[in-house]
Amino acid sequence: MMGAADLNIPVRMKEQPLLSVRDLGKRYGQRIGCRGVSFDLYPGEVLGIVGESGSGKSTLLSCLAGQQRPDEGRILFDGTDVLALSEAARRRLLRGDWAYVHQNPRDGLRMGVSAGGNVGERLMAVGARNYGVIRETAIDWLGRVEIAAERIDDRPSAFSGGMQQRLQIARNLVTGPRLVFMDEPTGGLDVSVQARLLDLLRGLVRDLGLSAIIVTHDLAVVRLLADRLMVMKSGHVVETGLTDQVLDDPQHGYTQLLVSSVLQV
Amino acid sequence: MTGPSMPLAAVDPVAQGDHRLKEPPGPPPQQKGHRTQHDEADGGEDQKAGEGVGGRGHSVTRVMSDYNFAYLDEQTKRMIRRALLKALAVPGYQVPFASREMPMPYGWGTGGVQVTAACLVPEDRLKVIDQGADDTTNAVSIRRFFERTAGVATTGHTEAATLIQTRHRIPETPLTEGQILVYQVPIPEPLRFLEPRETETRKMHELEEYGLMYVKLYEDIARHGEIATAYAYPVKVAGRYVMDPSPIPKFDNPKLGGCAAIQLFGAGREARIYALPPWTEVVSLDFEDHPFVASKADHSCALCGAGNSYLDEVITDDRGSRMFVCSDTDFCAGRQAAGKAGSEGPKEGA
């Protein structure tokens, strides 16, 4: 497992990063949301962001995904300065090249629209105008997230929490985004449901070669999904490295605490 | 009701004079000669001789002097005209305006009434239709309102009207240059169905993000096997804004585009005005494999025999007999007067 990641590094370094972040900072009044965050994400790479509650994970993710404007720093996506984009271009990015999976599926789904309509929305947003094609694609994607095709005309309110989250994932991935942001994608779900969703996500990440940034405080999630890890505390990045290295041999005292507290559970 | 008391109760006979002109109507530059508010304490007993604006066979035409011409004060009319000009300059774009209380409930077309009030000049000949008919309660009371507050002539004939206020229909008779069609609009926002947040729908219009409109049509087909939206069918205006054409049947949608008349839309409760200048391109939204169809009942009118007009199904007796007749009563009467006839009497229902 580790070998594969190691081998990949030199190759990736020669490529252009998909996302390049420098000295990103966001304050809420006097309080620091996050500060001095820098990293590169390469195509096909999954970055996990971990840290205790209030450490700035969601703040960082929402700044990266263009939902909040950072106070300082730079974000380059595929060489483009994201913070300099017009609102129209930014929103186009959000419904095309980017996807955002919310912790609460209700925030990421249209609860009054059928499952098929939810999956089809992004297709229609980027210009799909053939009903038959939209429907076929929706059925295909429902299948990929293990939702039976016969549920296509049901509303998400008739779905379980786990199904809703899988539907949200299908709705986000249907346009083949190049970068996926996920905030606690398995939060709020039963443990057994979490395990199944993780399995599914791992399969999708592998099959599609997704580039993703996943925020979580669940180390099991990053162990399974993330190539690399960033550990945050009080808004700062305190440690970063390959997932297995960080988890098996944490250098920073805070990371050691984080890892050991998980092992105790 | 918190608005002013019903002005229709107090009627002042005032001579409006017979200064009808042949000019086409339009927002007048000035309001010279229009009635301004009287402030006599005598309750408005008028000194001038009541002459009526008769000559067209209409019953009462008494103009009230307690109110400004067409009820609204000049300040308000100017504000509405500014919104109308902006709306005409940006076809399909919803312009906010300071909607006023009108002496009738919302849902009775207060938006349309305000637009009409702002457009009327004394020379106008007004037609008011509701679901195609000139004689429904709603149409009659709006027509009477303007007869009394503006003293304008009224008519049932589409060709003779200079300004037509409508609810739920576009007349069958093609409109001509110089005419104004004013629509009463209950919900101006076509995206409201799926996105309740006003800030978000405005942003969607601004950035031309109309994917959501297709989600609505998708849901229709998924549920009904076809686009079942039969009224207020969304359109794209001049290749830019998606617009709700008010609850007209989709049969009328093709008449929206390339129309010679000015089309104005007023939503009173929601305080929005939008417009289609003459000859604007208007396209009904659809999917490649589910194209838009301007459908109607598959019959011809039992009274006039018209096969290309929008039909209402009416019950003709208490045994459930029914027939299909033109919803546009003026169109139907005109054809009958010209000797056209349908199957005449009521048919037995199934």
Ligand SMILES: Nc1ncnc2c1ncn2[C@@H]1O[C@H](COP(=O)(O)OP(=O)(O)OP(=O)(O)O)[C@@H](O)[C@H]1O
């Ligand atoms: N909208 C806000 N207004 C003010 N302060 C905020 C706001 N959002 C977050 N913060 C503060 O910023 C800091 C980082 O919060 P953030 O939500 O990013 O943490 P987190 O790591 O996502 O926590 P959790 O694991 O609980 O979701 C915290 O001190 C938090 O109180």
Ligand SMILES: [Mg+2]
């Ligand atoms: Mg958070």
